[in-house]
Amino acid sequence: xxxxxxxxxxxxxxxxxxKELTEKKVEDKQVNSIVxxxxxxxxxxxxxxxxxxxxxxxxxLKTNPIETKTLCVxxxxxxIGKKNEVFNFDIFLNKLDILFDSLSKTxxxxxxxxxxxxxxxxxxxxxxxxxxxxxxxxxxxxxxxxQGAKHFADVFYKLSLIVNEIEFIGVAGNHGRFGRKSExxxxxxxxxxxxxxxxxxxxxxxxxxxxxxxxxxxxxKVGNLTFMAFHGDETAKGNPLANxxxxxxxxxxxxxxxxxxxxxxxxxxxxxxxxxxxxxGIEVFINGSFVDSDDYSxxxxxxxxxxxxxxxxxxxxxxxxxxxxxx
Numbered sequence: 001x002x003x004x005x006x007x008x009x010x011x012x013x014x015x016x017x018x019k020e021l022t023e024k025k026v027e028d029k030q031v032n033s034i035v036x037x038x039x040x041x042x043x044x045x046x047x048x049x050x051x052x053x054x055x056x057x058x059x060x061l062k063t064n065p066i067e068t069k070t071l072c073v074x075x076x077x078x079x080i081g082k083k084n085e086v087f088n089f090d091i092f093l094n095k096l097d098i099l100f101d102s103l104s105k106t107x108x109x110x111x112x113x114x115x116x117x118x119x120x121x122x123x124x125x126x127x128x129x130x131x132x133x134x135x136x137x138x139x140x141x142x143x144x145x146x147q148g149a150k151h152f153a154d155v156f157y158k159l160s161l162i163v164n165e166i167e168f169i170g171v172a173g174n175h176g177r178f179g180r181k182s183e184x185x186x187x188x189x190x191x192x193x194x195x196x197x198x199x200x201x202x203x204x205x206x207x208x209x210x211x212x213x214x215x216x217x218x219x220x221k222v223g224n225l226t227f228m229a230f231h232g233d234e235t236a237k238g239n240p241l242a243n244x245x246x247x248x249x250x251x252x253x254x255x256x257x258x259x260x261x262x263x264x265x266x267x268x269x270x271x272x273x274x275x276x277x278x279x280x281g282i283e284v285f286i287n288g289s290f291v292d293s294d295d296y297s298x299x300x301x302x303x304x305x306x307x308x309x310x311x312x313x314x315x316x317x318x319x320x321x322x323x324x325x326x327x
Contacts, residue, residue, distance in 0.1 A: 048200045051157045070222055070314045071112040071163075073103060073325075075119050076173065076231070076268030077289035081137045081144035082125035086292045089138055093151065095290050095327040099309065100155045102325045107163050110313065110321065114165045116222050117156070120268050120287070121173020121231035123148055124190045129175055141176075145194040152194075153201035160205050169220050170195035170212040173231040173269065186214050219262055224317040228262040232269025232286070244270075244286060245279045252282055264319065266310075273308050275322045283319060285310050290327060 080092055106112065127134060127141040139147065160166055176191035186192055192212060199210040211218065217230040228251070235243040248265050266285040273288035288308040313321040 048197060050200070050204050051153065051202055053204050053206060054161060068113045068223070068315070069110060070114040070116055071103070071106055071110065071311060072116045072118065072222060072227075072266075072314060073309060073311045074266050074268065074285060074287040075099075075117060075123070075309055076287045077122045077271050077291070078148070079125040079175065079289065079291050080123060080148040081139045081141070082291060083136055083138040084291075084293075087290070089147075092290060095307070096151060096155060098327050099325060100158065103159060103311075104162060106311065106323075107159070112163055112313070114167065115159060115163050116220070116314075117166065117168045118220075118227070118229050118266050119168060119170040119191075119195060120229050120266065121171055121191050122175040122268065123152075123173070123194050124176050126175040126177070126190065129177070141190050145176075145190045145197060149194045149197035149201060153198045156198070156202060156208060157205060160202075160207050164207065166208045167220075168195075168199075168208065168210045168212075169218055169229055170210065171216070171218050171229050171231055172213075174233040186216065223314040225263040225314055225319070226261070228265040230265070230267050232267035235267075244284060245277055248279045248282060248284050252280065263317075271306065273306055273310055273324050275310060275312075275324065276319075285312070285322075288324065 078092070079087070081089065083089075103115070107115065124141055124144040125137055126144075127137060137144075156166060156168070170192070172186050172189035172191040176189040176194075178188045178190065192214075195210070195212045199212065202208050202210075211220070213229075216234060217228060220227050220229060228248075232244065235247040244267060251265075252261060262282065264283040264285070265279075266287065268287040268289075270286060271289035271291065272286060274284075274286040277284040277286070287310050288306045290307060290309075292307045307327045308324045309327065311321075311323045311325060312319050
């Protein structure tokens with residue numbers, strides 16, 4: 001009875017909102033978009049189980065702000081739902097365990113006070129990115145987002161028990177897109193949806209902060225440094241060692257004039273991890289993948305995809321302890 005009443009109230013409020021928007025001469029398409037997005041958002045929030053805030057947390061470090069160490073990890077090109085000779089959902093889960101163990105060990109051994117997670121796209125493998133794509137996935141894209149959010153939320157919850165603060169930065173990739181490239185907004189990207197579901201799972205955990213970008217890029221302050229995070233498909237096709245530094249140099253020049261420069265950049269997309277390219281004083285990190293080998297890397301970059309995710313530590317205005325977590 002309560003559920004029926006709640007649904008009736010929900011529908012009534014939506015109809016009222018539609019009337020208000022219509023009276024303001026908002027286009028029908030925009031009205032439908034707003035209503036549908038709100039209904040979907042509320043349905044998701046009402047159906048997702050939440051992690052409960054712990055009554056007791058592990059010993060949290062008390063650190064001098066000057067000496068505070070922030071561990072950064074780049075998570076991209078995970079391709080949840082992909083199926084080939086070397087990758088499937090069970091292998092993804094095994095690699096996720098390795099990732100958690102490695103981050104947990106680093107946090108404890110390096111006396112890390114804060115963890116910054118750069119989620120920079122292609123967390124889902126998608127469903128119709130290329131002809132015949134549906135033959136190379138083990139679950140549809142919606143299930144990829146739902147299952148991915150659930151399992152990553154569990155990892156971040158466990159990490160929140162051993163570190164003061166977790167900051168998550170989410171940028172969408174090209175595999176999460178719905179429809180043809182540039183046909184829909186980034187908020188309709190399945191990476192974006194995964195991040196949002198994960199945020200709902202963890203909304204009761206007060207030491208985890210989410211920033212989910214609706215742009216192709218995002219700037220974030222870590223210590224005294226500003227990082228530019230983007231997926232990487234914005235650069236020309238080919239070897240990232242040639243194209244990414246050129247693109248970063250041009251962006252740095254453009255935004256420096258606009259008083260919004262950055263000190264370092266991080267991207268993925270190419271499945272080839274590179275620790276720290278210097279581009280006119282800007283350090284650039286290129287992330288690996290969860291997949292050991294695929295046609296994209298072999299054809300486009302002429303290198304095997306390398307399974308690994310990049311980490312580094314920021315202390316003040318310095319980047320130290322660059323590392324690749326082998327998965």
